[in-house]
Amino acid sequence: MQQYHLYTARDFALDEYFQEWVLRPDVKNTYYWDTWLKLHPEKKNAVDTAIQLVRSIHFRDYQMTAAQKEQLWDNIWENIAADDMTGLSPAPAPVASRLRIFTWKYAAAVLLFVFLGTLWLFMRTQPFRTVTASVATQPGQTKRLLLPDSSEVLLNAGSRLLYTQKEPLVREVWLDGEAWFHVKHTKDNRSFIVHTYDHLSVEVLGTRFNVNNFGNKIAVVLQEGSIKLNITEQQDQHVTQLYLRPGEMLRYDKTDGEYSKSRTDAEKVTAWTHGQLVMDEYTVADAIQFMQQVFDRHVTVKDPRVLRYSVSGSMPIIYNADTMLMQFEKAFNVRFNKRDETNHVGEN
Amino acid sequence: MKAVQTAITASHTVSPQEELWNSFRQGSRDAFARIYQEQVDNLYHYGVHLCGDGELVRDCLQELFHDLWQSREHLAAQLLNIRYYLLSSLRRRLLRTLERDRRFRAETTEIPFDFELIPSREHAIIQDEKVQEQVKQLHAALNALPRRQREAIYLRFFHELSYQEVADMMSMKVDSVYNIISKAISVLKKTLPPAVLLLLLQPGK
Numbered sequence: 001m002q003q004y005h006l007y008t009a010r011d012f013a014l015d016e017y018f019q020e021w022v023l024r025p026d027v028k029n030t031y032y033w034d035t036w037l038k039l040h041p042e043k044k045n046a047v048d049t050a051i052q053l054v055r056s057i058h059f060r061d062y063q064m065t066a067a068q069k070e071q072l073w074d075n076i077w078e079n080i081a082a083d084d085m086t087g088l089s090p091a092p093a094p095v096a097s098r099l100r101i102f103t104w105k106y107a108a109a110v111l112l113f114v115f116l117g118t119l120w121l122f123m124r125t126q127p128f129r130t131v132t133a134s135v136a137t138q139p140g141q142t143k144r145l146l147l148p149d150s151s152e153v154l155l156n157a158g159s160r161l162l163y164t165q166k167e168p169l170v171r172e173v174w175l176d177g178e179a180w181f182h183v184k185h186t187k188d189n190r191s192f193i194v195h196t197y198d199h200l201s202v203e204v205l206g207t208r209f210n211v212n213n214f215g216n217k218i219a220v221v222l223q224e225g226s227i228k229l230n231i232t233e234q235q236d237q238h239v240t241q242l243y244l245r246p247g248e249m250l251r252y253d254k255t256d257g258e259y260s261k262s263r264t265d266a267e268k269v270t271a272w273t274h275g276q277l278v279m280d281e282y283t284v285a286d287a288i289q290f291m292q293q294v295f296d297r298h299v300t301v302k303d304p305r306v307l308r309y310s311v312s313g314s315m316p317i318i319y320n321a322d323t324m325l326m327q328f329e330k331a332f333n334v335r336f337n338k339r340d341e342t343n344h345v346g347e348n
Numbered sequence: 349m350k351a352v353q354t355a356i357t358a359s360h361t362v363s364p365q366e367e368l369w370n371s372f373r374q375g376s377r378d379a380f381a382r383i384y385q386e387q388v389d390n391l392y393h394y395g396v397h398l399c400g401d402g403e404l405v406r407d408c409l410q411e412l413f414h415d416l417w418q419s420r421e422h423l424a425a426q427l428l429n430i431r432y433y434l435l436s437s438l439r440r441r442l443l444r445t446l447e448r449d450r451r452f453r454a455e456t457t458e459i460p461f462d463f464e465l466i467p468s469r470e471h472a473i474i475q476d477e478k479v480q481e482q483v484k485q486l487h488a489a490l491n492a493l494p495r496r497q498r499e500a501i502y503l504r505f506f507h508e509l510s511y512q513e514v515a516d517m518m519s520m521k522v523d524s525v526y527n528i529i530s531k532a533i534s535v536l537k538k539t540l541p542p543a544v545l546l547l548l549l550q551p552g553k
Contacts, residue, residue, distance in 0.1 A: 009537070010533055010534070010537055013536075014533055020508070023505065024508055053533055053537060056486070056536060057465065057490075057501065057505040057532070058465060059393075059397065059463065059465055060464045060465075062392065062396035062397065062402070063389065064388070064389070064406070068406065072388070072406055072409060073381075075410050076410055076413045076414050076417070079414045080414060083414075113377070
């Protein structure tokens with residue numbers, strides 16, 4: 001662990017990881033520094049100064065013209081083709097006649113390469129910029145997002161999604177909290193990766209699934225398609241790959257790295273995406289957990305035995321903490337203690 | 349605090365760079381074209397800074413990419429940073445060529461290094477003459493550093509090589525790279541008073 005809280009502007013500017021964030025921001029380092037700054041607001045000035053220090057280093061620019069670049073590329077292929085030619089004729093003929101014999105064939109090949117190469121250049125020269133976007137929801141709020149690859153994400157309350165596209169065709173997000181994904185399958189089978197800031201990531205091609213990365217547990221539930229889970233074992237850093245089938249759930253414990261697969265009702269888990277809470281043996285403890293995740297509201301009950309009370313059925317999710325709590329009170333016929341309203345001060 | 353600790357361990361799968369490198373090694377011309385397209389501008393930039401002779405750099409680049417294709421099957425499978433690999437290859441080739449040419453020229457001809465630091469665009473738009481003057485001083489101070497040190501700064505900040513990579517490429521110790529960059533930051537900090545820095549602050553970061 002770095003002693004960043006003791007750093008001066010100069011120390012930050014010298015730190016490799018800090019420089020990387022300023023020079024080449026991506027979701028991982030942006031998340032790291034944003035989070036760090038939130039925890040250390042008193043360091044904002046030092047960090048701003050350090051950003052400027054790093055940014056003020058610039059060098060004179062030298063560029064080839066497009067024509068020079070193309071010419072260079074053509075020369076490279078011409079040489080390669082010439083090599084292939086000598087490779088094919090172990091007894092090289094005199095230069096003149098060799099040229100006559102091979103010219104048309106290799107000229108055609110070279111032209112083809114040049115053509116393909118130029119085509120490539122044209123397709124590739126559209127300027128590509130790193131996109132790093134971050135979307136967060138407040139307690140009691142959900143958001144529906146459409147990613148640039150037209151995948152759909154529904155972000156549950158109190159969650160955060162970072163999206164990056166460093167290179168074309170790479171789809172990667174980092175999730176804190178809970179989200180439901182509908183990933184569009186691409187023609188070239190590009191995978192879509194959900195990272196969880198822990199030893200687990202979810203890799204898919206095109207499918208619908210839910211990831212809940214709230215508190216100490218991660219739960220991944222698959223609705224349709226198939227997904228691959230990459231779990232880095234905590235002991236030996238070995239990566240275990242697991243596959244989920246529709247209706248299966250993986251639970252992962254962040255504290256000890258234990259995980260297990262089970263069957264579940266995917267519709268039940270994802271009911272929140274259409275504003276429903278489907279309760280099947282739903283306990284008071286589950287309701288307390290719900291209030292905490294969705295509204296950042298910490299409620300308790302007097303008698304711990306009450307925690308095991310359960311009901312089955314369904315109710316609409318109302319994005320208002322008091323109304324929701326009242327609904328739970330009615331359903332369980334219990335009273336909750338709303339002891340610390342001030343608890344979420346300091347969260348933001 | 350938890351997020352701070354776990355952020356670094358976020359799991360890692362095969363990176364697109366590795367994928368690109370592997371398909372290139374298997375003979376994909378598309379991958380080769382992509383590597384060329386992605387790297388050639390940076391390589392040229394470095395080459396001209398190193399020797400100041402665009403034509404020589406283009407010749408070396410032609411040779412480099414040609415050899416790269418021809419030897420693709422023998423190249424390392426695990427390549428962490430394509431840019432680093434190509435930059436150090438270009439560096440070796442250029443220095444070798446310059447060394448060879450030098451034998452035919454006068455003994456005293458020095459290898460011309462450049463790595464000239466210039467004000468960034470943000471600096472250029474500042475109207476205030478006083479600030480302009482300070483910025484000018486700042487770059488004069490940086491350009492007064494020995495060339496080798498400027499090259500290290502350049503490799504770190506322009507090409508974003510890691511301290512370790514810069515050290516390997518220039519055959520120096522990581523500590524030395526750190527010291528050089530530390531010196532540059534000091535110069536920057538001394539010459540740029542906080543007021544100027546505040547002026548330079550951009551919205552959006």
